[in-house]
Amino acid sequence: MSRPRVAVFRPDDGRVDDAADLLDSLGAEPVPDPMLTIEPTGETPPDADFVVLTSATGVDVLAAAGWDPGDAVLCCIGASTAEAAEEAGWTVDRVPEQYDSEGMVRELRGDVAGKTVALARSDRASATMPEGLREAGADVTETTLYRLERPADAGESASLAARGELDGVAFTSSSTVEGFLTAAEERGVREAAVVGLEDAVVGAIAESPAETARDAGIAVDVVPETADFEALARAVVERAKRRA
Incomplete structure (x- = not known):
């Protein structure tokens, strides 16, 4: 079984690297795509x-x-x-x-x-x-x-989603949802990226980012009981593996 490809959007202050390492340890192929500095x-x-x-x-x-x-x-x-x-x-x-x-x-x-x-x-x-x-x-x-601030090169995940090549995403704040959508818009793939997420497992760390995603037409599959990134990552990866 191939490893599910999961995007993570944590800030580029070291946390995105830790998040990628966690996803890797859970059996996923991480796509680190910082949306915030x-x-x-x-x-x-x-x-x-x-x-x-x-x-x-x-x-x-x-x-x-x-x-x-x-x-x-x-x-x-x-x-x-x-x-x-x-x-x-x-x-x-x-x-x-x-x-x-x-x-x-x-x-x-x-x-x-x-x-x-x-x-x-x-x-x-x-x-x-x-x-x-x-x-x-x-x-x-x-x-x-x-x-x-959003890094100028953010948006790899949006391109992957638009091509249907993303199996999961882990949104950790409303700002990361908004950053993903803005990056998709700038790359000319916003509509395709939102459609592409229909076939991916969309996770949000809490109800606030989940609501932001829903307002943008993105269905949310996972909101962990506790607002904890490890809980979010585990839930997204486990569901993505089952879906695969």
Whole structure:
């Protein structure tokens, strides 16, 4: 049996190489196609009662800058973000059951009235969390820790999908879905790439990127119970092998 060809879109800061190695170990032929590069802004969040971090990338950027949460209640979206924060030597106080902005709002809305909340995220973060926390009575500040850019040479996966030569994809954020579609558009194969994914196993790490994909007409086959890349990769590869 040939190895299923699976595309992965993690940032080109080492994580895409780790992801490719994982796919290889699972018996897949990895197609590393980074859709994002990380550009730190040099900014750090102000002192606040609560600090919310949304990604392991944000943790890495802050740790490299020498930032520390101090006495703030440190809140992390997702197990991987919390794990990265703990590895940085910080104590994680709150992790929502649902690993997205809505889940964090539900986690904190009963505790933040009259409190200051610092959100530290990328430049592509949605308005869901600040709006929800302000409605709960919090004084919210937003800090852009890093900007996300798409590499100029991104899009090999889109070309493969358009030719029907891709067996699976593993989307790890809405930005990677959008990057895939933009790269396909620039190569003149957007419609063909979306059609080509009909015969591939499409995985999304959480409901947010899954919804972005569905809105673009891409059917999503896999969303793991936990927002974890290894769980996503295993599910996509196993289903792709069964389909083959």
